[in-house]
Ligand SMILES: Nc1ncnc2c1ncn2[C@@H]1O[C@H](COP(=O)(O)OP(=O)(O)OP(=O)(O)O)[C@@H](O)[C@H]1O
């Protein structure tokens with residue numbers, strides 16, 4: 001039977017991030033995707049022109065409709081907008097209804113738009129993170145959550161340790177925002193081992209939707225019962241191919257190419273492991 005994955009996230013009218021990226025990713029990876037929309041964004045490659053939250057009733061009803069009938073083998077969250085919508089999502093998690101939960105702690109879009117109210121950050125870390133199998137912050141999000149700053153490997157290892165204290169099973173600290181790096185390293189930490197996934201940086205401005213697509217790919221592989229390490233490694237291959245072949249659509253940061261994995265060569269991902 002086909003595996004299913006649910007995304008709880010915002011809609012990106014531009015088609016590159018949010019719900020649209022997640023559903024494309026699920027489809028590409030052979031998982032049946034469902035969605036619960038937290039907010040509509042009027043968005044394109046140059047920015048976010050408007051944010052229109054879905055009512056709390058609408059969010060709760062969507063999640064209920066999906067879970068009562070179709071169910072979910074894994075769940076991914078993206079833009080959650082505010083504390084109320086996080087609390088609704090967390091209430092399903094508390095009842096054990098959001099298995100293999102991947103939380104992408106989306107806060108601010110690449111173009112600077114606020115996708116999570118500032119007051120809601122602690123709600124996310126305290127109410128949702130403890131139910132997550134994996135959280136996937138980028139460097140600025142990790143800095144905001146931990147209050148630490150810097151991007152050296154040593155500091156990022158310490159950040160990963162701090163982030164794990166919120167109660168998720170594992171942390172994937174993404175390196176896409178490493179300044180001036182020729183090599184980009186993502187760190188996966190589960191309390192026992194650090195896994196370093198390194199790639200050569202791709203020189204491109206077309207990175208719209210990278211974070212959403214990566215987290216959705218992990219969720220798709222978890223739905224197919226891969227281990228966390230294997231799911232993250234396979235998702236990293238998928239996102240790397242998608243960035244390499246990103247579309248030059250619009251005037252700004254174009255969207256990654258979700259179907260690139262069908263024809264692209266397998267990228268070289270260096271994986272190193274360090275025991276704690
Ligand atoms: N220029 C690049 N070359 C290679 N890999 C990249 C590049 N930019 C981002 N990545 C990879 O893409 C994935 C997403 O990382 P990133 O840190 O950009 O997430 P994000 O900031 O949450 O994404 P978004 O831009 O969607 O908000 C990571 O695996 C990261 O290493």
Ligand SMILES: Cc1ncc(CO)c(N)n1
Nearest residue numbers: 010011012017018079109
């Ligand atoms: C709806 C939405 N979710 C997430 C992101 C982050 O990439 C975005 N730009 N838009």
